Amino acid sequence: MSDIILHHYGLSPFSEKVRTTLGLKGMSWRSVDVAPLPPRPLLAALTGGYRRIPVLQIGADIHCDTNAILPALERLQPEPSIYPGGCEGLARGAAFGWERSVWIPTIGVLVHFIGDALPPEFIKDRKEGYLGIDISKPAMAPDLPHHLQVLRAHYGWLRQALTAAKARGHAFLFGQSPSVLDLACWQTTFLMRKNAPPEVDALVGFHGLEAWYASIAAIGHGHASAMTPEEALAAAAAARPAAVAHLRPDGDPGGLQPGASVVVTPDDNARVPVTGTLVAASDAEVVIHRHDPQAGDLHLHFPRLGFDVMPI
Ligand SMILES: N[C@@H](CCC(=O)N[C@@H](CS)C(=O)NCC(=O)O)C(=O)O
Structure with missing residues (x-):
C-alpha cells in the first residue's frame, strides 16, 4: 500500500485533528512539514490550488479538508471507529x-x-x-x-x-x-x-x-516519519489514482455526470477554485480528476459539506 502522507504544520489545529485521529487508530504515516504561509508550490501542484492545510496524500489520491481526510482514514483503518x-x-x-x-x-x-x-x-x-x-x-x-x-x-x-x-x-x-x-x-x-x-x-x-x-x-499522533515535499511529489508521480470503490458510480445525486468538467470551491474561506473532471460523487464526497505537469494524474477528494461543485 502507498504511504499515508500528511502535509501539515505543527500550529495548525485542523492538522492536529488529523494527527490525533492517526494516533487514535495507531497508524504509521509520513509527515511533510509545510510553511505556515504560502507559497507552497509543491503542495499546490498536488492540490490544483486548494490552499488550506492539512492535506492528506495517499499515492496519487489527494484528500482536501479534514471532512474528507477523516473518512479516508476510517476506510483505511476502521478500528477504533470515529463513529x-x-x-x-x-x-x-x-x-x-x-x-x-x-x-x-x-x-x-x-x-x-x-x-x-x-x-x-x-x-x-x-x-x-x-x-x-x-x-x-x-x-x-x-x-x-x-x-x-x-x-x-x-x-x-x-x-x-x-x-x-x-x-x-x-x-x-x-x-x-x-x-x-x-x-x-x-x-x-x-x-x-x-x-x-x-x-x-x-x-x-x-x-x-x-x-x-x-x-x-493524551492520544498522541501515531508513528510519524519525515518526508520532504519533493519525495511526496515523486510518490504522486509514481502512483496511479485508486479506483473509487466507496462512492456510487452513476454520478452526483444532484445530476452531475462522471466526465463533466467541474469547479470545486470552498464556500467559506480561501475560496480558490479547483477545476477537474468529475469521477464520482455522493452527498458526502466528490472526487475529481486533474492532470498536473509535475505530479501526473491525480484524484482530488473533497467533502460536499462546505464546498460548491459547479459545472463549467
Ligand atoms: N474546513 C477545513 C479548514 C482548514 C483550515 O482552515 N486550516 C487552516 C490551518 S488550521 C488554514 O488552512 N489556514 C491557512 C493556511 O494555513 O494557509 C478543514 O477541515 O480542513
Missing part, C-alpha cells in the same frame, strides 16, 4: 456546525491574548488569502464580547452532552472512544488552550471539560 455507536450522521453534522460557528470567535479570543505577537505578514496573508477579515488585535477587539458569548454557548452544550454521556458510562460524546464530533470540538479548543494563558478557560466557560480535553490530548 462509535453508529453516530456518523449526527456527529458529522454537529462537527461541521461547531467548526463553522466557533472558528472566528476562537481566533478572536486568541488574538486578545497573543495578538501583539502576530507578524504583520501573517495578518496580511490571513486577510487576503484566507479569512477575508483583519485579525489584528485592534480590528478584532470590538467583537470580543460577542465572540465570548458564542464560545460560552457552545461550551455550554458540549458540557451538557458530556455530562449526559458520562451518566451513561461513556468517556466521550458517543461512547468509549472519541467521535468526529469530539475531535472537532477538541481541535479548536487545542488552538485556544495551547496558545492562551490559563485564564482563558474561565473567560470562555470551559470548566468541567478538562478531563475530556486531557484524554484526547
Whole structure:
C-alpha cells in the first residue's frame, strides 16, 4: 500500500485533528512539514490550488479538508471507529456546525491574548488569502464580547452532552472512544488552550471539560516519519489514482455526470477554485480528476459539506 502522507504544520489545529485521529487508530504515516504561509508550490501542484492545510496524500489520491481526510482514514483503518455507536450522521453534522460557528470567535479570543505577537505578514496573508477579515488585535477587539458569548454557548452544550454521556458510562460524546464530533470540538479548543494563558478557560466557560480535553490530548499522533515535499511529489508521480470503490458510480445525486468538467470551491474561506473532471460523487464526497505537469494524474477528494461543485 502507498504511504499515508500528511502535509501539515505543527500550529495548525485542523492538522492536529488529523494527527490525533492517526494516533487514535495507531497508524504509521509520513509527515511533510509545510510553511505556515504560502507559497507552497509543491503542495499546490498536488492540490490544483486548494490552499488550506492539512492535506492528506495517499499515492496519487489527494484528500482536501479534514471532512474528507477523516473518512479516508476510517476506510483505511476502521478500528477504533470515529463513529462509535453508529453516530456518523449526527456527529458529522454537529462537527461541521461547531467548526463553522466557533472558528472566528476562537481566533478572536486568541488574538486578545497573543495578538501583539502576530507578524504583520501573517495578518496580511490571513486577510487576503484566507479569512477575508483583519485579525489584528485592534480590528478584532470590538467583537470580543460577542465572540465570548458564542464560545460560552457552545461550551455550554458540549458540557451538557458530556455530562449526559458520562451518566451513561461513556468517556466521550458517543461512547468509549472519541467521535468526529469530539475531535472537532477538541481541535479548536487545542488552538485556544495551547496558545492562551490559563485564564482563558474561565473567560470562555470551559470548566468541567478538562478531563475530556486531557484524554484526547493524551492520544498522541501515531508513528510519524519525515518526508520532504519533493519525495511526496515523486510518490504522486509514481502512483496511479485508486479506483473509487466507496462512492456510487452513476454520478452526483444532484445530476452531475462522471466526465463533466467541474469547479470545486470552498464556500467559506480561501475560496480558490479547483477545476477537474468529475469521477464520482455522493452527498458526502466528490472526487475529481486533474492532470498536473509535475505530479501526473491525480484524484482530488473533497467533502460536499462546505464546498460548491459547479459545472463549467
Ligand atoms: N474546513 C477545513 C479548514 C482548514 C483550515 O482552515 N486550516 C487552516 C490551518 S488550521 C488554514 O488552512 N489556514 C491557512 C493556511 O494555513 O494557509 C478543514 O477541515 O480542513
